[in-house]
Amino acid sequence: MKRLAMAALVSLTVASPRVMAQEAETGNNDAEDVRALVAQLEALKASYAQEVRRLRELDMQVQAIQARVSGKTAQALPTPQVAAGTTPAVPAPPQAATAAAPPAGAEGYASSAAEAQEAKEAARRSVDDVKQQQSALFNQKLTLENSLTYARYDRKQLTLNGFLALDAIFLGNIAIENVESDSLTYNFAARWGVNPRLTLNLDVPYIARKTIYQKGGAGGSAAAIAQEETHGTGIGDVTVSANYKLFGERGWRPETVLTGGVTAPTGREPYGLDWKVIERDDDDFIRFAVPSKQPTGNGLWQANIGLSAVKSADPAILFGNIGYVRSFKRSFDDIDANPDTINPGEVNLGDSYYFGAGVAFAFNERTSLSISFSDRMSARASTRYKNGKWMKVIGSDGNAGTLNLGVTYALTSKATFVSMLGIGLTPDAPDFTLAFKLPYML
Incomplete structure (x- = not known):
């Protein structure tokens, strides 16, 4: 019996390491x-x-x-359950695996x-901002807009008074004429939505202008330069206009708006102004004279008609416009530029054609960037003294092309801040313009 017990004990002792190894x-x-x-x-x-x-x-x-x-x-629309619901329950993994679970409602989704x-609504806001600048918003009852625009204009002209000897040597006076103009315009605009297709607009500008005239050859010396500075402030030409939506945006067709308006000559006209004589020759010929005050309007009634279009092409917004401005002739007590004479007559400014196109991109739900090109071509003006014939004014035609860069920022759900930089591309356009607008939707 003892032998059997000893044998079992020995076998267990030998087998235990093997069992432990298998368990490990x-x-x-x-x-x-x-x-x-x-x-x-x-x-x-x-x-x-x-x-x-x-x-x-x-x-x-x-x-x-x-x-x-x-x-x-x-x-x-109802969000799919998989997007709106919570993560399905899964067996709790070890703590090292829990870090892989994404947070609910991750930013940007x-x-x-x-x-x-x-x-x-953020995507639609960018489109509305572009429409507001191009034509009007038809889903707003009343919009009030305050804007401030600064424009810089600088033109130099070389004047030769003499003749060429031997087709090579100039004999006479050489004078350099320079005109520098800075204007600051505050414009108050009201847009009233009559119905979902018609909007009435009123624009009332107030203009402050400073102009510096420089003329070389003062006193008969080409090295001498005469300079005079004049100012002018006052209300500008008031415009009343209307926007009518012809087509809404659908498929390939953009939203198309017809615009028509009338501009009244409420500003100070540039005709019949008092002149300041700076220099006269010995024979009493006026060599250098400037207006005593700067005008704030063009003095004529004008009517305009145009079309504008806006098309969403995610993520871009395309827009463009084209139009025609008609000027109506008007009589004035004095249209002569000579300070010593008074000649009544009529003035007829040339008609103008304008067009523009651009694209806007939305950076986020508040900010968008736009780039566009605009051009305005004006025909030559005509004047007629009393009982005289119409005469074309040489150099009165123009072509003003501008490259525009704009940034729009939504301050609130009702207010938007718009900044615009215009760079003149032709000699008839201002060197640059800087505009700030603040439309507020009631």
């Missing part, structure tokens, strides 16, 4: 399985989070496009119908 090997395999399962879980969660983000982006884009097509803000609606 089984434990190692289980740990490897756990690690493999955790890795698979992390990969599945990452893939799931990526698909959720894609669904959110697609839902936001679909709702924004539907808002543009309909032309008005629609109710937010619509995690609810409300956020999708906000994204849709």
Whole structure:
């Protein structure tokens, strides 16, 4: 009996290390399985989070496009359950795997119908800002706009008074004429939406202008320069206009608006002004004279008609306009530029044609950038003294081309800040213009 007990004890002692080794090997395999399962879980969660983000982006884009097509803000579509719901319950992995779970409602993605609606309205806001600058917003009852524009104009002209000897040597006076003008214009505008297709507009400008005249050859010396500075302030020419929506944006067709308006000569006209004589010759010939005050208007009634179009091409917004301005002749008590004489007569400014085109991009829900080109071509003006014949004014025609860069920032849901830089591309255009606008929608 003792022998049997001893034999069993010996066999257990010999077998125990083998059993322990087998158990250790089984434990190692289980740990490897756990690690493999955790890795698979992390990969599945990452893939799931990526698909959720894609669904959110697609839902936001679909709702924004539907808002543009309909032309008005629609109710937010129900967000797919997978995008709006929470992450399905999964077995709690080890703590090392929990860091892979994405936060709910990650920034930049619509995690609810409300956020999708906000994204849709933000996309529509950029389009509305462009429409507001090109024509009008027809879904607003009343819009008040305050704007401030600074323009710089500088033109130099070489004047030769003499003749050429031997076709090579100039004999006479050489004078350099320079005109520098700085103008600051405050404009108050009111836009009243009569109905969803018609808007009435009123623009009332107030102008402050400073002009510096320089003329070489003072006193008969080419090296001497005479200079005089004049100013002028007052209300400008008031414009009353209307916008009528011909077509709404649908498919390939842009939103098309017809514009018509009348400009009244409420500003100070440039005819019949008092002149200041700076220099006379010995024979009493006026060599240098400037107006005592600067004009604030053109003195004539004008009517304009035009078309503007805006088309959304996500992510860009395309716009353009074309128009015609007709000037009506008017009589004045004095149209002579000579300070010593008074000659009544009529003035007929040349008609003008204008066009422009550009593109705008929305950076985010508040900011957009626009770039455009505009051009205005004016025909030559004509004058007629009393009981005389019409005569063309040489040099009165012009072509003013401008490159415009603009930035729009939505301050609130009702107020927008617009800044615009215009760069003159032709001699008839201002060197540059800088404008700031603040439209407020009531």
